[in-house]
Amino acid sequence: MIVLGIDTATSMVSVAVVNGTTVLASSELRSDRRHAEDLTPMIDFVVKRAGLAFRELDAVAVNVGPGLFTGMRVGIAAAQALAYALSVPLVGVDGLEALVAAVPAASAEHVEIIVPTIDARRREVAWAMHSVESRRVVAPQVGGLEDLLAGVRERGQHCLFVGDFARRHRDDIISGLGPQAWNVSFGDDALDWPHAKQVALIAHERLLHDEALPQHVPRVGALYLREADAEINWVTRSNV
Numbered sequence: 413m414i415v416l417g418i419d420t421a422t423s424m425v426s427v428a429v430v431n432g433t434t435v436l437a438s439s440e441l442r443s444d445r446r447h448a449e450d451l452t453p454m455i456d457f458v459v460k461r462a463g464l465a466f467r468e469l470d471a472v473a474v475n476v477g478p479g480l481f482t483g484m485r486v487g488i489a490a491a492q493a494l495a496y497a498l499s500v501p502l503v504g505v506d507g508l509e510a511l512v513a514a515v516p517a518a519s520a521e522h523v524e525i526i527v528p529t530i531d532a533r534r535r536e537v538a539w540a541m542h543s544v545e546s547r548r549v550v551a552p553q554v555g556g557l558e559d560l561l562a563g564v565r566e567r568g569q570h571c572l573f574v575g576d577f578a579r580r581h582r583d584d585i586i587s588g589l590g591p592q593a594w595n596v597s598f599g600d601d602a603l604d605w606p607h608a609k610q611v612a613l614i615a616h617e618r619l620l621h622d623e624a625l626p627q628h629v630p631r632v633g634a635l636y637l638r639e640a641d642a643e644i645n646w647v648t649r650s651n652v
Contacts, residue, residue, distance in 0.1 A: 413619060414464065415471045416494070417612025418455070420447045420487035421479030421507045422530060422576075424605035427454045429462040429469075430612040436462035438609050447486040455490070469498055473615030475606055476504040477635035478530055478538035478552060484634045495630035503615035504632030508540040508552050510606035511574050513614055519599060520544045525567055529560070529575035530606075537577045538637055541567065554637040557581060561588045564596070574599035 414436075417428045425447055428438035437458045443450045459466060474491035477484045488504075495502035511528035520526065523544055530538045532554045539560050541550035550563060564571055578585065579598055586593040 413470045413616055414468060415473055415503075415612040415616045415619070416455070416459065416469050417473045417505075417608035417610075417615065418451070418487050418491050419475040419507070419510070419606055419608040419611050420451055420483045420490075421475040421477050422483065422605050423480070424607075425450050425454065425483075426605075426608040427451070427458045428608040428612050429458055429464065430609065430616060432616065433613065435609050435613075436464070438607075440607065445482070447480075447483045451486060451490055455494075466494075466498060469500060471495075471501045471503060471615060471619055472498070472630075473503040473505055473608075473611045474632065475507040475510060475608070475611050476632050477507055478532060478554065478637045479507055480533075481634075481636070484636075488632060488634055492630055492632070500630075501619060502630035502632055503618055504635075505611045505614050506540075506552060506635060507606040507611075508538065509542070509546075509548070510610040510614060511603065512542045512546055513610040514603055514607060515572065515574060515599065519603075520572060522570060523572040523597065524569035525549065525571045527560075527564065527571050527573045527578070529573060529577040531575075531577040531580075532637070536638075539563070539575075541571075552635060552637060557584060557588065561585065564589065565592060568592070569595070571596045572599060573597070574603040576604040579604060 425443040426440035472495040508528040532538045540552045
């Protein structure tokens with residue numbers, strides 16, 4: 413089964429095509445608010461690099477967040493339009509789950525819980541918790557760093573932090589955990605961002621188990637976790 417994966421939920425835009433568990437082609441680009449301009453040529457490039465025509469795609473998958481509001485909308489809109497045009501299934505994938513899926517087995521040795529993190533801006537972080545078998549044990553949520561640390565303290569297990577947010581705030585996390593800091597480790601920069609490769613591979617696995625079926629009008633919802641900044645600012649001004 414050939415799946416096209418799209419990820420525009422963070423500042424790292426990526427596209428990939430997989431056939432089963434084999435990655436046929438992929439591309440990534442650090443995008444500075446140019447998601448819409450970068451995405452279309454990247455999709456065209458990756459499909460051609462894989463030696464395929466668009467009609468050969470069996471499904472489309474997209475990172476639905478959490479992440480940048482505009483970025484998520486760009487990716488979801490493109491994925492929905494493409495899936496509709498090709499009459500193929502559309503699968504939405506949680507970006508935090510995609511981060512966990514990228515963790516090499518060797519990095520997860522002696523680890524009980526993997527904690528993926530994505531910068532949610534406004535001094536907040538989106539995070540979740542997964543077992544090393546990729547089973548989610550704490551649902552995606554957004555909050556301040558102290559909320560994340562409270563969740564880690566409550567588990568009291570050996571945690572591997574991945575994602576750009578955790579790596580940049582490593583010292584704050586270690587300091588905030590105090591005596592429990594010995595029980596945590598951090599992924600390297602290769603695990604900073606979710607990637608379309610994992611998005612496509614996760615979607616392929618779900619399609620094999622009939623967890624995502626063809627839809628007449630393919631649609632997926634964004635995993636926002638909170639209101640957009642513009643909506644928050646509007647409410648604030650309205651209450652003044």
